[in-house]
Amino acid sequence: MPALDIFVVLYGRDPEAAETLVTLSRIDFAALGIDVEVHIWDNARAIPAPPNQDFLPFRWRYLASPVNEPLSKVYNVLVSQSTRQHVVIFDQDSSVDAAFFEKLADSLSKVELGVEVFVPVILHDGHLISPGRLRWIKGQALRSVTANAMLPTNFTAMMSGMCISRSLLSKLAPQPFDERLRLYGVDTRFCRDLVRHGARAYLHGAVLGHDSALRSTTDPRAALQRQIWLWQSWLRVFDRNPFEAVAIRCYVLWKSLSVSIGARGRGNFFDVVAEVFR
Numbered sequence: 001m002p003a004l005d006i007f008v009v010l011y012g013r014d015p016e017a018a019e020t021l022v023t024l025s026r027i028d029f030a031a032l033g034i035d036v037e038v039h040i041w042d043n044a045r046a047i048p049a050p051p052n053q054d055f056l057p058f059r060w061r062y063l064a065s066p067v068n069e070p071l072s073k074v075y076n077v078l079v080s081q082s083t084r085q086h087v088v089i090f091d092q093d094s095s096v097d098a099a100f101f102e103k104l105a106d107s108l109s110k111v112e113l114g115v116e117v118f119v120p121v122i123l124h125d126g127h128l129i130s131p132g133r134l135r136w137i138k139g140q141a142l143r144s145v146t147a148n149a150m151l152p153t154n155f156t157a158m159m160s161g162m163c164i165s166r167s168l169l170s171k172l173a174p175q176p177f178d179e180r181l182r183l184y185g186v187d188t189r190f191c192r193d194l195v196r197h198g199a200r201a202y203l204h205g206a207v208l209g210h211d212s213a214l215r216s217t218t219d220p221r222a223a224l225q226r227q228i229w230l231w232q233s234w235l236r237v238f239d240r241n242p243f244e245a246v247a248i249r250c251y252v253l254w255k256s257l258s259v260s261i262g263a264r265g266r267g268n269f270f271d272v273v274a275e276v277f278r
Helices: 019-024 071-080 098-108 166-171 186-196 220-237 242-258 269-276
Strands: 003-011 035-043 059-064 086-090 117-124 127-130 132-135 138-141 163-165 201-210
Touching: 003 019, 003 071, 019 035, 035 071, 071 086, 071 186, 086 166, 098 117, 098 201, 132 186, 163 166, 186 220, 220 242, 220 269, 242 269
Parallel strands: 003 035, 003 086, 035 059, 117 201
Antiparallel strands: 086 163, 117 127, 117 163, 132 138
């Protein structure tokens, strides 16, 4: 029987209003033959607000933090407090169904693969946004994906829906996730670290719907702020050698300039650069 610890991190959302928890609550895991426990971390919640007792029909734990902890730190704490064979990570805005876990369980049963990371296809408004690949410091969308196949070693994937073996997390202990990263870049850095440990990733047949705030934010100022957070993360994701560190800084400067010029410029170049590098 597959045994899964499922992590869901909330930001300013009651458990009963989080799409991920709502859709998880509709799944009969016992009928699927899957042992699960859901670990809910309520970030920046001054007054804890755990789920109603009859909301989730499976084992769950609830933790609330009064401060906005880095996502990487949250994951590391939850990893240390969980024990099942595999961990599945979701954000709060994913739409999950029984088919997702059926396909994941089928992939987990293929022990001959020797795989430690399992990744779904993620769509935003019908468009593929994960997995992708890295061309040195530049991310690139995959032109096509083949389900039930190994991913290239230079793959990158969003963390939501990713399933990670306990054995790999133990190899990466005591901090599988880089705590210098607060929100953006946690997934990319983790994917890069997998390669250094010789781990491979497998794309199983499940498709996950996801509301990407980075892509759906329509307010120009809010969108620029999210871009700045993303660029800040790149400085830590790509820092393994001096050439990489210099290259990513040049790329960030170019990206900062690109959002600061022209009629549709969203910020002052020097202000943006100062914020990115502060």
